[in-house]
Amino acid sequence: MIGVIDACFIIDWSRYRHRDLIKGLFDILYIHEEILAQLRSEISISFTSRLLAEGKLRLYPWTQSDEDEFLLLRSEIIANPRIPSLERPDLLCLIIARRANAILLSENIGIHRVIEFHPRYRNVKVWTALETLEHLVYRGLITLSSEEEFMRFVREYEQDTNHIFRKRRIETCLKRLRTWLRR
Amino acid sequence: MSQEIEDLVKKITPCKELLRKWILEDEEAREIRRRYANWEFIKNQPPKVRLALTYLIESGDLYKAAKIADLTIDELNELRIKAKIPNIT
Numbered sequence: 001m002i003g004v005i006d007a008c009f010i011i012d013w014s015r016y017r018h019r020d021l022i023k024g025l026f027d028i029l030y031i032h033e034e035i036l037a038q039l040r041s042e043i044s045i046s047f048t049s050r051l052l053a054e055g056k057l058r059l060y061p062w063t064q065s066d067e068d069e070f071l072l073l074r075s076e077i078i079a080n081p082r083i084p085s086l087e088r089p090d091l092l093c094l095i096i097a098r099r100a101n102a103i104l105l106s107e108n109i110g111i112h113r114v115i116e117f118h119p120r121y122r123n124v125k126v127w128t129a130l131e132t133l134e135h136l137v138y139r140g141l142i143t144l145s146s147e148e149e150f151m152r153f154v155r156e157y158e159q160d161t162n163h164i165f166r167k168r169r170i171e172t173c174l175k176r177l178r179t180w181l182r183r
Numbered sequence: 184m185s186q187e188i189e190d191l192v193k194k195i196t197p198c199k200e201l202l203r204k205w206i207l208e209d210e211e212a213r214e215i216r217r218r219y220a221n222w223e224f225i226k227n228q229p230p231k232v233r234l235a236l237t238y239l240i241e242s243g244d245l246y247k248a249a250k251i252a253d254l255t256i257d258e259l260n261e262l263r264i265k266a267k268i269p270n271i272t
Contacts, residue, residue, distance in 0.1 A: 008245060011257045012270065040257040076195050087246040107272050109243060113205060117197040128272045164215060164269040166208075 002102035003029045005057070006093040007038040009105040012161040013129060014047035018153065022132065023056050024141045030060040030100060032092045060096050069095050073121075077114065086110040098124050105132060107163075129157055130165050134173050138180060145181070147174050209243070212271040216240045221267040228262075235259060236266050243271065 003026040005013075010031070013019055022029075029051065036059075039045050051057035073091055090108050094115075097104035104111065104126045112128075115121050127135070133153050136142040144150050151174075158164060197205075217240055225236045235252035239245065239259070249259035263270070 007256050008270075011260045038255045038257055040255050041261055044257055090246070107270060108245075109208075109272065112272070113197075113201075117201055118195050130272070162264045162267065162269050164219075164271045166211075166271065169272070 001026050002100050004060070004093050004097045004100065004102045004104045005029055005031050005035065006104065006106040006108060006111070007035045007089055008107040009129070010035070010048060011039065011041070011044045012107060012163060013105075013132075014041075014044040016129070016157050016160045018156070019047055021136050021141050023051070023054070025132070025136055025139055026056070026103075029057045029105075030096055030102065031057055032060050032062060032089065032096060034089045034092060038089065060100075062092070062096075066092075066095055066099065069099075076118070086114070094121060094124065097126070103127055128165070128169075129161075129163070130154065130169060130173055133157065134177060137177065147177060147181070150174070150177055212243055213241060215271055216243065216268050219267055219269050221265075224266050228266075232262060236262060236268065239263060240268055245270075 003022075013022065031048070036048065039048055048057065052059075070088070070091055073095065074088075077086060077091075086108075090106070090111055093104055093106065094111055096102065098121060104124060105128075106112070106126050107128050112126055115124050115126055133142065133150070137144060137150060142150075142153060144153075151170075154165065154170065220236075220240055225233055228236065231252050232254075235248040235254075238251055239248035242248070245256050245259060245263070249256045252259055252262070254262075
């Protein structure tokens with residue numbers, strides 16, 4: 001499985017006490033050099049450079065064709081005032097995920113909204129840390145026997161990163177996990 | 184804007200229900216950020232940072248807040264955590 005990491009995701013995930021678990025979930029993780037340029041804190045630089053050194057994280061080879069798609073996507077989104085504005089680095093990650101048929105790891109609400117309505121991007125899978133934790137369970141990288149155990153991982157993430165997952169999203173996630181635990 | 188782009192924009196406009204859902208989500212998230220924020224910490228920051236953190240509470244947009252503070256999003260995120268402004272998804 002291939003993943004693409006955006007800045008909002010990596011800066012928070014780097015702070016998570018179980019951050020190394022992500023290495024087992026993806027064969028390759030891509031990052032754009034403009035995302036790397038956003039990293040300044042020791043904790044995120046240290047985690048990211050370790051992933052790069054281990055070969056798990058790779059710089060995405062951005063092409064002219066990707067740039068053309070960026071210009072088109074930006075025009076489509078910026079020209080419409082009803083669509084939440086998105087910055088260049090956000091859009092680059094979305095384009096990479098579509099091109100590489102990869103999972104986009106993003107906490108950016110704007111990105112999650114684009115895939116809710118944009119015809120070309122509707123099929124791109126975007127995970128927040130919550131879905132990432134959920135898939136760590138499915139992959140056997142987090143072993144648990146109850147929903148409560150899963151919630152411990154979720155609460156730890158929330159504490160480490162000062163994050164709040166919406167109740168509705170947690171309930172939907174737990175519903176899927178319940179089915180999986182009963183299998 | 185070229186006709187081709189104008190046509191594309193028309194095709195990708197989100198529907199009204201989606202827009203309504205987003206407005207409700209934004210309002211809910213804004214309320215949570217306002218409630219959890221450490222306003223004392225925010226008030227004691229230099230003007231650019233103070234404005235950036237206030238903008239972040241109102242919008243949830245880390246990128247624009249970072250631009251206001253003239254910081255990268257990683258640097259702004261460190262201040263977000265110190266200011267106890269939750270990231271909500």
